[in-house]
Amino acid sequence: MxxxxxxxxxxxxxxxxxxxxxxxxxxxxxxxxxxxxxxxxxxxxxxxxxxxxxxxxxxxxxxxxxxxxxxxxxxxxxxxxxxxxxxxxxxxxRPPSCKYSLVWDPSNVLLVIASWGCNESLNLKNLSKKLAALLALCSAQRVQTLSAIRRNDIHFVSKDMVQIFIKSRLKTTKPGQAHVMHFSKYHDDKLCLLTCLQHYLSVTGGVPATENLFVSTKLPYKSVSSQTIGNWLRSVLQIAGIDTTVFKSHSFRHASTSKALKEGVHIDEIYKSAGWSEKSRVFASFYKRPIVSCNDFMSRLLSSCKK
Missing domain, CATH: 1.10.150.130 (Tyrosine recombinase, N-terminal domain)
Structure with missing residues (x-):
């Protein structure tokens, strides 16, 4: 055992x-x-x-x-x-079925996050949701990985770069290896993961007896489970108008990788970020999905009618 x-x-x-x-x-x-x-x-x-x-x-x-x-x-x-x-x-x-045949557009979620304004204006709950959503999209990692982030393993290499080491044993962890995530500063502070992370750490820095990055938003403050982080992500999807009876928190991984490929990100970079090996067929089989867009054939056809 x-x-x-x-x-x-x-x-x-x-x-x-x-x-x-x-x-x-x-x-x-x-x-x-x-x-x-x-x-x-x-x-x-x-x-x-x-x-x-x-x-x-x-x-x-x-x-x-x-x-x-x-x-x-x-x-x-x-x-x-x-x-x-x-x-x-x-x-x-009984062939393994794909969870989603298509996936939501991350632009919808990013527009919602940007509409919330600067980090300093957010309460802890919305700040937590924002950071979780940005991490899920920018890293293409599972919720399990986000819950495994430890504060001591977050290193700001410079004012424009942060490294996050995942030392906990995860689904894709190989013996003797630790997953490393790199994030650079983004020009728009409302969508900048690095800026949001810095502010979150400063706000929650006084929380005692916790090693985890994410903490509860109510007293007594303590580390939260992956289920709580998943609930935050589903809440963001709801606010963005995405059907959460269909799309769950894990769909962030589908959406971010599919969008990255559509935007021209090299497939090797997608695999590296998501933690897939070069020979893996997981992305092509289960994650590469068409992105739902309001600019589809029907919408374009109907909007062409002048009232």
């Missing part, structure tokens, strides 16, 4: 723990005739399929069992020919 926990992020660990509990229940249900072999693993995965689980859920179980059970026939569980053939079949029967 310790090996399993040390090999993954906190959120992934919770998913793996659920798999482990299901595996234990499955073993007990088999009774004395239970035999630990690769065919048994496939039967367990098939049980998940019969329960209605999708490809992603079953693939998570495969990854967890690979760590938990070791090797069969000189193969890790997840790479065993029987398991890979089974997963290909699951992929055809």
């Amino acid at each position: 310790k090996v399993l926990q040390a090999s993954c992020s906190d959120s992934t660990w919770k998913q793996y723990l659920n798999v482990f509990n299901k595996w234990q229940t499955y073993r007990q249900s088999c009774g004395p005739q239970f035999s630990l072999k690769i065919e048994t693993v496939v039967e367990f995965l098939f049980m998940l399929y019969e329960e209605g689980k999708g490809y992603s859920c079953i693939n998570t179980a495969r990854s967890a069992l690979s760590i938990l059970l070791g090797r069969f026939d000189d193969y890790a569980v997840g790479n065993h020919p029987l398991v890979t053939r089974f997963m290909k079949g699951i992929g055809r029967l």
